[in-house]
Amino acid sequence: QKEVEQNSGPLSVPEGAIASLNCTYSDRGSQSFFWYRQYSGKSPELIMSIYSNGDKEDGRFTAQLNKASQYVSLLIRDSQPSDSATYLCAASREGRRALTFGSGTRLQVQP
């Protein structure tokens, strides 16, 4: 079982719609969670971090964490073609100094 799992996609949504990206993790000791966006040929850039159960909003982005279900999600409201990228979910646990990444979900926003 992969430590962090994501559907590879592509997830295709029309411009202006809500894109919902999901991630599950297997290690119950995971404590911190991050979403990164990676454009083709570029390096990952941090979009959101979330550390406690519930929702965290930042502009058009909302991260959701449910530790009981070992589930993290990222919602992108009013999706734009510029949001088209691969979204990486990552998790860390206390005592481990590096993040574990999922393989990413490719999002396509259709104009």
Place this chain on the structure above:
Amino acid sequence: ETGVTQTPRHLVMGMTNKKSLKCEQHLGHNAMYWYKQSAKKPLELMFVYNFKEQTENNSVPSRFSPECPNSSHLFLHLHTLQPEDSALYLCASSQLNRDRYSPLHFGNGTRLTVT
């Protein structure tokens, strides 16, 4: 310069060559990392350095040799690589503290092709 800088951006090398990748961070972080990204695979952690000390080596073959002379610079020395080592190599930094894990900040990566 700001952020995390990696050089070179692209590298083509033969299997018998020796080359080095360089990374420099200007964020004042105390930890640096090497990750490998191959097509359609998750980012793979290779090495972690905290205050110049290697704290993690993720079963990486010895043909990859890291060096961290100080908390701002990180190198990855390459020798006798295999074609399957062709990938994007990403350097990252973060600030490790007791209370909370801080996110990684990535450099632009080195696209390595082994011929």
